[in-house]
Amino acid sequence: MDTATELGRLLGPLRRAVLRTRRSEGLPDLPEAQIELLRVLAETGSITPREAAIRLRAAPSTISNLVRAMTAAELVERTPSATDLRTVNLSATPRALDMLDRYDRTSTAALRRALDALPPAGRLAIDEALPALADLLVTLERQDTTDRRRA
Structure with missing residues (x-):
């Protein structure tokens, strides 16, 4: 058995199985990239798009697209910087933080049940x-x- 091959084959199905638990609880189906950005925003409180790109190891254009979609969905707030009007700070909305908490609780509960079995x-x-x-x-x-x- 080649460990790298087997692990690679399991990662996608494991991720999808966890995502299905979220859907079964009626939670919105957010792309994983949006969830990762929300995690960074929850952790930092507020961050610039450039800092988010560095932390997520993503292209600035990717972060820009995520922020555009998430702002439209009222998951991210953009606030002009007090020191540099060309810069904005990103933060998660209370709704987004609540959703992230519900995602985590649902995923953790499903994983706990599976591990216990x-x-x-x-x-x-x-x-x-x-x-x-x-x-x-x-x-x-x-x-x-x-x-x-x-x-």
């Missing part, structure tokens, strides 16, 4: 794999940064 050995294996998965994410992000510098 596993045999003890399977649950233990996942528990023990979590630090390695976190390390894998850091390594992938580091490689992405290195690849972008080379390009």
Whole structure:
């Protein structure tokens, strides 16, 4: 078994299974990129589009498109900077923060039920794999940064 191939094959279906739990609870179907931006805004409180692009490792045009759609959906507020009128600060609306909290609660509950249904050995294996998965994410992000510098 090739670990990289098997992990790659599981990531998409796992993500989609979690997303389906959100739909089953009647939550709006937001693209994952919008959810990631909302997470950054919830964490920071307020951030410029440039800072959001850096944190999400996304092109400024991608952030601009996300913000345009999310502002229209009343999920993001744009506030002119007090110090530089050419710059705006982005923040999540109370509605967006509530939705993000509901997404997280729903996803966590579904994952908890699924984990509880596993045999003890399977649950233990996942528990023990979590630090390695976190390390894998850091390594992938580091490689992405290195690849972008080379390009």
